[in-house]
Amino acid sequence: MTKKSHRVLPGFGLSLGYALVYLSLLVLIPLGGLIAKSAELSWAQFWDIATTARAFASYRVTFGCALLAAIVNGVFGLIVAWVLVRYEFPGKKLIDAFVDLPFALPTAVAGITLTSLYANTGWVGQYLEGVFGFKVAFTPAGIVVALIFIGIPFVVRTVQPVIEDIEQEVEEAASTLGATRAQTFARVLFPALFPALLTGFTLAFARAVGEYGSVIFIAGNMPMVSEITPLLIISKLEQYDLPGATVLAVVMLVISFVLLLSINLLQWWAANRHSGRHIDGGAQA
Amino acid sequence: MSIEVKNISKRFGNFVALDNISLEIPTGELVALLGPSGCGKTTLLRIIAGMESADEGQVLFHGEEATHVHTRERQVGFVFQHYALFRHMSVFENVAFGLRVKPRAERPSEAEIRERVMKLLSLVQLDWLAERYPSQLSGGQRQRIALARALAVEPKVLLLDEPFGALDTQVRKELRRWLRHLHDEMHIASVFVTHDQEEALEVADRVVVMNKGHIEQIGTPDEVYSAPASPFVYRFLGNVNVFHSRQHGQWAEVDRATHVEKDEALAFVRPHDIDIQRESSAGALSASVLHVQAIGPLVRVEVEHQGEVFEVELTRERHTQLALAAGETVWLRPRNLRVFQGEEMVSSQTFDLGAGI
Amino acid sequence: MSKVHRVNTESRPIRWLLTALALGFLFFFLGLPLLTVFIEAFKQGFGPYWGALQEPDALSALGLTLLIALLVLPLNILFGFAAAWLIARFDFRGKSLLTTLIDLPFAVSPVVAGLLFILIFGRQGWLGPWLQAHDIKIIFALPGMVLATMFITLPYIARELIPLMQAQGKDEEEAAVSLGASGFQMFWRVTLPNVKWGLLYGIILANARAMGEFGAVSVVSGHIRGETNTLPLHVEILYNEYNTVGAFAAASVLALLALVTLVAKSFVEWRMQKETAMLGAELPAERVPLAAGAPQPAPRGGNEKLEATRRFSERTEQ
Numbered sequence: 001m002t003k004k005s006h007r008v009l010p011g012f013g014l015s016l017g018y019a020l021v022y023l024s025l026l027v028l029i030p031l032g033g034l035i036a037k038s039a040e041l042s043w044a045q046f047w048d049i050a051t052t053a054r055a056f057a058s059y060r061v062t063f064g065c066a067l068l069a070a071i072v073n074g075v076f077g078l079i080v081a082w083v084l085v086r087y088e089f090p091g092k093k094l095i096d097a098f099v100d101l102p103f104a105l106p107t108a109v110a111g112i113t114l115t116s117l118y119a120n121t122g123w124v125g126q127y128l129e130g131v132f133g134f135k136v137a138f139t140p141a142g143i144v145v146a147l148i149f150i151g152i153p154f155v156v157r158t159v160q161p162v163i164e165d166i167e168q169e170v171e172e173a174a175s176t177l178g179a180t181r182a183q184t185f186a187r188v189l190f191p192a193l194f195p196a197l198l199t200g201f202t203l204a205f206a207r208a209v210g211e212y213g214s215v216i217f218i219a220g221n222m223p224m225v226s227e228i229t230p231l232l233i234i235s236k237l238e239q240y241d242l243p244g245a246t247v248l249a250v251v252m253l254v255i256s257f258v259l260l261l262s263i264n265l266l267q268w269w270a271a272n273r274h275s276g277r278h279i280d281g282g283a284q285a
Numbered sequence: 286m287s288i289e290v291k292n293i294s295k296r297f298g299n300f301v302a303l304d305n306i307s308l309e310i311p312t313g314e315l316v317a318l319l320g321p322s323g324c325g326k327t328t329l330l331r332i333i334a335g336m337e338s339a340d341e342g343q344v345l346f347h348g349e350e351a352t353h354v355h356t357r358e359r360q361v362g363f364v365f366q367h368y369a370l371f372r373h374m375s376v377f378e379n380v381a382f383g384l385r386v387k388p389r390a391e392r393p394s395e396a397e398i399r400e401r402v403m404k405l406l407s408l409v410q411l412d413w414l415a416e417r418y419p420s421q422l423s424g425g426q427r428q429r430i431a432l433a434r435a436l437a438v439e440p441k442v443l444l445l446d447e448p449f450g451a452l453d454t455q456v457r458k459e460l461r462r463w464l465r466h467l468h469d470e471m472h473i474a475s476v477f478v479t480h481d482q483e484e485a486l487e488v489a490d491r492v493v494v495m496n497k498g499h500i501e502q503i504g505t506p507d508e509v510y511s512a513p514a515s516p517f518v519y520r521f522l523g524n525v526n527v528f529h530s531r532q533h534g535q536w537a538e539v540d541r542a543t544h545v546e547k548d549e550a551l552a553f554v555r556p557h558d559i560d561i562q563r564e565s566s567a568g569a570l571s572a573s574v575l576h577v578q579a580i581g582p583l584v585r586v587e588v589e590h591q592g593e594v595f596e597v598e599l600t601r602e603r604h605t606q607l608a609l610a611a612g613e614t615v616w617l618r619p620r621n622l623r624v625f626q627g628e629e630m631v632s633s634q635t636f637d638l639g640a641g642i
Numbered sequence: 643m644s645k646v647h648r649v650n651t652e653s654r655p656i657r658w659l660l661t662a663l664a665l666g667f668l669f670f671f672l673g674l675p676l677l678t679v680f681i682e683a684f685k686q687g688f689g690p691y692w693g694a695l696q697e698p699d700a701l702s703a704l705g706l707t708l709l710i711a712l713l714v715l716p717l718n719i720l721f722g723f724a725a726a727w728l729i730a731r732f733d734f735r736g737k738s739l740l741t742t743l744i745d746l747p748f749a750v751s752p753v754v755a756g757l758l759f760i761l762i763f764g765r766q767g768w769l770g771p772w773l774q775a776h777d778i779k780i781i782f783a784l785p786g787m788v789l790a791t792m793f794i795t796l797p798y799i800a801r802e803l804i805p806l807m808q809a810q811g812k813d814e815e816e817a818a819v820s821l822g823a824s825g826f827q828m829f830w831r832v833t834l835p836n837v838k839w840g841l842l843y844g845i846i847l848a849n850a851r852a853m854g855e856f857g858a859v860s861v862v863s864g865h866i867r868g869e870t871n872t873l874p875l876h877v878e879i880l881y882n883e884y885n886t887v888g889a890f891a892a893a894s895v896l897a898l899l900a901l902v903t904l905v906a907k908s909f910v911e912w913r914m915q916k917e918t919a920m921l922g923a924e925l926p927a928e929r930v931p932l933a934a935g936a937p938q939p940a941p942r943g944g945n946e947k948l949e950a951t952r953r954f955s956e957r958t959e960q
Contacts, residue, residue: 007732008335008336008356009731009812009815009816009819009828010824010825011727011829012728012732015723015724016724016728018721019721019724019725019728022721023743023744023796026789026792027743027746027747027796030761031746033758033761033767034754034757034761037761076663076664076667079664080664080667080668082664083660083661083664083665086651087661089661097907098668098904101676101900101904103847103850103851104854104899104900104901104903104904104907105676105854105896106854106856106873106874106877107854107874108854108877108893109679109854109874109877109893109897110675112877112878112893113675113678113679113682113893114675117674124674145671148671149671149672152668181651181652181653206748206749209751210751210752210753210754211857212752212753212856213752213874217881229751230751230752230753230857231753233754233757234861237757237760240766242760242764246761249753249754249758252754253750256749256750256751259749334820336816356816356819356820357822357824359820361820362820363816363817363820365813365816367813369813369814369816370817371818371832373835373836382818382821382831383821383822386821386823386827434821438821438822
């Protein structure tokens with residue numbers, strides 16, 4: 001279709017040219033460089049660097065904490081979204097706008113603030129440690145706290161519009177058919193929300209995996225215990241161990257791409273469940 | 286200015302949107318492109334406007350090659366189905382747009398622009414809405430503004446894509462009459478796309494019936510309705526009864542010597558072209574009355590013949606004469622009937638039923 | 643968000659419980675941290691706070707932060723328009739690939755993003771020897787920091803414009819062209835006014851990220867005080883030197899910036915909603931989240947089945 005068919009709207013060539021140059025310079029060539037760099041190593045060398053005990057521990061900390069934070073965000077994000085859409089209380093609009101704070105607040109600021117709050121001298125930390133004997137700052141628990149902060153808006157903002165779109169009639173229909181509120185939620189509402197919740201969860205998880213700024217202050221950064229992979233990459237860089245940093249970066253990238261792919265598949269799946277309706281509607285109009 | 290379309294073909298991937306279409310539209314004529322969704326009518330209109338390019342074929346304006354002329358230079362007025370009014374401009378600015386974007390040398394002065402826009406707005410009887418925004422107008426008003434905007438650049442050709450598709454019935458009827466009137470004043474070639482047969486028959490000088498990327502028939506509204514050239518046109522324009530030669534005997538009989546059994550012959554008869562009679566006569570089919578219902582000026586009778594249900598429309602007078610009741614046995618006679626084998630018409634017969642009408 | 647009282651809702655205790663849980667969660671994880679920034683910053687009174695901000699290093703970090711945002715945003719805006727124009731207005735092979743590439747930076751850890759540029763421009767990188775020979779500094783200098791910030795903020799504006807322009811459809815631009823407008827006239831008179839609020843929204847988000855970016859910039863900056871230190875990096879240095887007041891004073895400037903961002907964002911959202919209601923445009927109903935995952939609204943339905951089939955095949959290709 002691209003052959004010489006002229007296009008009515010102008011600017012195709014110009015836009016394509018600029019977009020391609022921009023993407024090539026910033027994304028394609030740098031990524032190609034990374035792949036090329038890692039290709040200089042043999043498979044065995046690559047494998048050795050990627051699977052040292054310290055690297056393994058860092059994967060466990062990074063992905064474990066990110067998963068835990070995403071689960072907490074999934075649960076509370078759903079509750080927050082539900083409360084913000086369905087209930088009325090004073091200051092609701094303000095709080096709604098406030099949910100986006102983690103998008104706007106630089107991660108370094110979040111990092112030092114959370115650390116001072118959850119350290120054993122901080123407002124929250126002293127009670128947690130004094131009363132419950134639970135240390136947060138400078139342990140993996142601190143990492144989870146930072147990653148929860150980072151991920152809050154993702155779940156809320158993906159689920160919120162879907163709750164808004166649910167037609168009241170659907171719930172009313174369920175209750176006229178004899179369903180209790182709990183049954184209505186479990187059988188009618190939750191299945192409708194689930195794709196969005198899953199998307200939000202995946203986004204929060206993906207963001208948390210790559211997070212660096214907010215984590216390094218609160219983590220304590222003890223190798224094997226509370227060292228995340230991005231930090232390990234930086235310490236390799238500081239020792240001029242470029243191959244080591246490259247290998248860990250490739251491992252992280254591959255995992256991130258798998259995540260991105262699953263996000264797109266989720267989206268595709270969610271879109272396709274409704275696509276039949278769009279096509280019928282389009283044909284009738 | 287006349288429009289000529291020569292051997293146009295257009296494909297989207299594997300989908301053939303237009304298959305070797307040729308068409309001529311003389312100046313002053315109002316032509317309807319009529320067909321179901323996906324028949325290619327909008328694609329053809331967009332190719333004439335230069336918004337889509339054809340894979341093969343030519344478009345000529347007034348005998349001159351225009352296939353590769355850019356939309357900007359074609360001097361066509363295009364009215365979009367969803368109006369495509371500029372949402373952030375007032376009605377006045379919308380209509381003035383085409384004048385304001387002219388190259389400085391050709392651009393009229395501010396006073397002239399004002400005068401021309403207001404003249405057009407009063408032509409579409411909406412001059413009192415000049416300062417409003419599109420969102421503050423009703424659908425019918427938006428459509429008229431879209432027309433005024435298209436006319437502001439004094440187009441040589443007016444193209445309208447489903448101009449009344451998004452409006453409700455009442456407004457639609459009013460605008461149809463108004464479009465006809467406007468077209469007669471402008472004396473340009475106009476083409477509009479529609480899937481509504483009533484609209485096409487009521488407004489157009491000529492109707493182009495399209496189906497699956499090709500033209501089924503071109504003719505005056507009366508021609509396409511009374512003398513359809515194909516089974517598709519029969520079915521698309523109004524109701525029709527279909528009689529099968531095997532089941533319904535001589536109605537669809539054809540000379541078997543010339544037409545060896547390829548397709549079964551089918552006889553097409555419009556409901557109002559069937560008369561119901563109480564006595565048997567040559568060529569009449571016996572049927573039993575299922576249901577009688579008066580609809581406005583007509584009476585619709587459902588009858589059954591050999592297990593199939595047909596529709597007959599009688600005038601109220603005829604119905605009073607007959608006084609039909611459900612369950613009675615009656616005889617059907619055609620007044621006007623066309624027999625097709627596949628796509629091909631093999632006979633067309635008109636019968637004078639004489640008395641009883 | 644109907645104001646109508648719903649008969650069909652949870653029982654009162656459950657409503658209270660859920661509201662308390664939601665507000666408690668937001669208070670502990672959002673409200674308290676924000677409050678802490680300002681309390682820590684003013685712990686020793688206004689004098690030391692103001693003094694910390696007057697430090698030449700703090701001022702030069704602020705200047706560098708603003709300069710980077712100023713350099714990155716115009717290029718990013720152009721890219722946003724180019725990408726949105728391509729994706730929302732044309733059909734071409736590789737369109738879904740292009741969409742994926744735009745989202746890619748969301749999936750890359752900022753630290754890895756920084757590393758990408760070190761591998762190319764760093765001392766041991768591909769171009770390293772050549773750059774050294776010609777005495778050009780990219781890594782541990784402004785150009786590297788700009789590149790890293792460009793990478794991180796690449797999707798933001800495009801991501802706002804694409805769904806907006808898809809929802810608006812290309813009818814108005816085609817109408818402008820059929821009325822004789824040139825490409826330039828069409829852009830300034832039709833396209834830009836139609837997306838101005840969406841564009842502003844994207845700029846606000848991209849700006850917040852550009853000014854606040856830490857990981858990627860940290861990798862390529864080299865932390866040279868007074869030279870390659872941005873405000874977030876300055877916060878880190880002071881904090882690691884146990885200069886709590888200084889760190890939180892700088893952090894408070896960034897927090898203030900975040901609050902301004904939130905206010906501006908809410909204002910733009912409000913304007914967009916108003917405009918949607920007023921202009922009856924078919925805009926996406928809610929703001930989509932900042933990142934890759936937001937489902938895009940389906941393009942407006944045309945009347946031809948052909949269009950529907952074309953759209954369907956596009957979707958299945960992805």
